[in-house]
Amino acid sequence: MLIVICGVAGCGKTTVSRELAKRLDFEFADADDYHSEENKNLMRNGISLTDKERLPWLISLHKVLLNWYSNKQSGILACSALKQKYRHLLNSNLIYKLSDSDKENLNPPYNLNILFICLNVDKETIAERLAKRKDHDIVKDTSFLNSQFETLELPSKSDCLWTGSSYGKYKDNYLSIEKSYSNNTFYYIYVLRAFKDMTVNDVVLNILDFLPKFDNFKII
Numbered sequence: 001m002l003i004v005i006c007g008v009a010g011c012g013k014t015t016v017s018r019e020l021a022k023r024l025d026f027e028f029a030d031a032d033d034y035h036s037e038e039n040k041n042l043m044r045n046g047i048s049l050t051d052k053e054r055l056p057w058l059i060s061l062h063k064v065l066l067n068w069y070s071n072k073q074s075g076i077l078a079c080s081a082l083k084q085k086y087r088h089l090l091n092s093n094l095i096y097k098l099s100d101s102d103k104e105n106l107n108p109p110y111n112l113n114i115l116f117i118c119l120n121v122d123k124e125t126i127a128e129r130l131a132k133r134k135d136h137d138i139v140k141d142t143s144f145l146n147s148q149f150e151t152l153e154l155p156s157k158s159d160c161l162w163t164g165s166s167y168g169k170y171k172d173n174y175l176s177i178e179k180s181y182s183n184n185t186f187y188y189i190y191v192l193r194a195f196k197d198m199t200v201n202d203v204v205l206n207i208l209d210f211l212p213k214f215d216n217f218k219i220i
């Protein structure tokens, strides 16, 4: 099983992914480790990346996922994946965008059947957490945050396959499906409302509670 924990900077992707990977005994990777120095420097200066700047990074992350898939390993990647087209690219390499040498190294399947889990946290909560987080290599303050929220594309709740609480009192969660018509693939996206008062353990328990429910939806 391949899971990508996504969402804006500071929503808790890395912390939640690490803990979840530990409990499930899955592989773990942090997308921040795959940024070029140029991209890191832009972000260190509070400058948001463009699609063009994100493309090589997303291709390298697709390769991480493809490698797990090919080796029949389960893995969790912490990666913002803010736009629908980035999620398409992670799930299914857009083969026509790759260089010839990359094409030679990539074989089918072109659909990795990823479960994206988007941590949906409000901006004020994230701003408070980022102000306290001092040791991050890239995000030094909250200057980045508005553009992250402007870029974030979530599936609409009205298109959801399932909605409800998967843990405790929280009821705002939903599962949706996103289709890529350009290459005829699809994947699932679970939007998890991580309220301010939810601890990392609460978020992880919510996901662990949801995963068996997700199995009922898998039509792949």
Ligand SMILES: Nc1ncnc2c1ncn2[C@@H]1O[C@H](COP(=O)(O)OP(=O)(O)OP(=O)(O)O)[C@@H](O)[C@H]1O
Binding pocket: 007, 008, 009, 010, 011, 012, 013, 014, 015, 016, 032, 078, 080, 129, 130, 132, 133, 136, 139, 198, 199, 200, 201, 203
């Ligand atoms: N549920 C939570 N409750 C309280 N603090 C949290 C929670 N989740 C994460 N944090 C804290 O919020 C900060 C941001 O979390 P984290 O670094 O995991 O986010 P991220 O999405 O990986 O960020 P980035 O994209 O910038 O790398 C960290 O200091 C982390 O300890």
Ligand SMILES: O=C(O)[C@H](O)[C@@H](O)[C@H](O)[C@H](O)CO
Binding pocket: 008, 009, 010, 031, 032, 043, 048, 049, 054, 079, 080, 081, 082, 138, 139
């Ligand atoms: O897509 C993006 O804009 C970037 O991935 C950011 O989300 C950074 O990776 C992260 O915020 C830094 O930790």
